Each structure stands twice: as C-alpha cells, then as structure tokens.
Amino acid sequence: MGVETVAKFRMDTDQKRYFCTLSSAGNITQAANALYLSRQGLSKSMRALEAQIGAQLFVRGKKGVELTEAGRILLRYLREEDRLWDACVADVRDAEKTAPELVRVGLLSMYVGYDQKRDLLASFQGDASIRIEIVDGDHDAFWDAIAEGEMEFAFTVKPPDDFGLPTIKLCDDSLSVLLSVNDPLARKKCIDFETDLRGKTVIQTSPYKGRLYETAFRNHGIKCELLLHDKNLMLAQVSTSEDCFIIQTHYAKALVTDQVCMRLLVNAPIEMDSMFVFRPDLSETGRVVARRLLERYGKEAELDAFFETGEEQAECGREIVYNSCHD
Structure with a gap:
C-alpha cells in the first residue's frame, strides 16, 4: 500500500495578512474593511487557504x-515566525556592526619588502575591528582600484593628473641594476644607461615599467624582457647570465647576494619616485593603517594635514551655509 504524500504548501504574504487580520478582528466585515476587500473576497481567500492547508x-x-x-x-x-524574523534581523544588524572593516592596501614589493608586509598584518592581528588585505599588483591596476573605491591606498608611482588622486612623495628612488658579479660591468661603481646598457638585454618585472621604459630602451638600442616577479627566479636569471635587471634601489638592496651585485644606474631618462597614493575620502580606519606604514618614512604629518585641510574647508562651508540661512 503506497504512502500518501502531501504537496508542499507555503502561505504567501497576502494569505498571512488576511488570516492574521481576520483572527484579530473576529468579524469578516471589520476585517474586510481593514484590508480594503469585499466580504466575499475575504471569505473566498480564507476558503482557498483552508483547502490548500487541508484544515x-x-x-x-x-x-x-x-x-x-x-x-x-x-x-x-505565524507569530513565532514573526518573532524569529525580528530576532534574525537584529542579529544580522549586530553582526554588521561588529564585522571588521576591510582595508585593501596595494603594496608593490619594490617599495615594501615581505618583512614590512608581515609586520603590518601582525600589528593589527589583535584588533578585531580591522581586516587588512594586501594586494601586490601593478601601478595601473592600483590607480584604477583606488579611483573606483575598491582600494584604500597603495605604494606606487604618481598617477596621471586625470585620475585626481592625492599623493604623498615618499622618496626619490634612483634606479639600480642587479647583475652577476662575474659580469665585466660589476667592476664599475655606476652603470651608464646610455653607453653601458647599449646592446644588452634588460630584465624587467613590472609591465608598467616596461611600458614606461619602452621608448627609452628602444632609442638606446636596449632589448627589454619581462620576468615574473619572483625573487628566486630573478636572482637565478641575473646570477647565471650577463643580462641586467633594473629595479628600484630600495628593493634591489634586499636581493644582493654573493653572486649578484647592485650598481647605481646613471643618465637614465626616467623618473620613478615612490608615491603613497590614497583615496580622498580615506576612512578613519584606513588612516590608522596608512599612518602605520608611513611612520618609517616620517610622512604621517602630511597625511594628517591633507585631511585636516579638507575638514577645515568642509567646516567653513557649513558655516557659510549656516550664516546665509540666517542673514
């Protein structure tokens, strides 16, 4: 003998409202008036509900x-369902209030080493109100992400003026060349971009830098190849060949080994100052994280000054509006 199955049924919003109203009023006419329905319409709806629910x-x-x-x-x-829904909404709102604020930070390894990244994450590890996500990407991607509000700030180079993003200059990054200690150029204190690199192959790790240098390389007869940004791969490439690897001084120092040396690049027609690029509406939490990174450069005051100026202008604007309303 087969087991009888009962089709699933869920009350819709109108059925719940009609049923609860009639239950409360205890009178079809009063309930129908409250619901802006006819008596016949309400009675028909409740009969249909009884048929669907089977009671x-x-x-x-x-x-x-x-x-x-x-x-x-x-x-x-139904009342228990309403109570559970109210409790659910309250819990969801409480969770939103206590959820950590995400701060997305773009840190290029050529400016900030792995130790600094680990230190940054560790310094906020005990703060449940902040969650930091470190992104290692390219300059163009950082600028776009900051302009679109998807990233709080980044250590990068100065974006084009049309982005309209505020920046703080961190330091003048002279370009350096990593090369094998067996390379004849390793005996020189400095390597001249215009003469020593002619006919050489320059290894790059950043697509942005490759685009930035492309014209200068081509005009000086220098070939450029892109290398994935991996420390071991970079060192192996340099230490086993006579190709050169150009990079900012700050990061190059961390890559010097017994097989790889670093030489200052001179006469390079390229400027690559490191910049702190940030959102003009950087949140209070974002500022806390940013100040932690700017401490080693002594630039916290410049960040504070930017927002203090903005707040003063906003306050002045409010005073003008207030006074004009009372003139």
Missing part, C-alpha cells in the same frame, strides 16, 4: 468568526 481554520460563532484548534496552531506558528 478548517474558522467557525462561525455568536459574535462573528472564531479560530478552530487548527487555526490557533497556525496563528501561534
């Missing part, structure tokens, strides 16, 4: 309609 929910009484036992059970569960 009689109301009986006619001396003073109107009364709930049956099945109706009282349904009403109790």
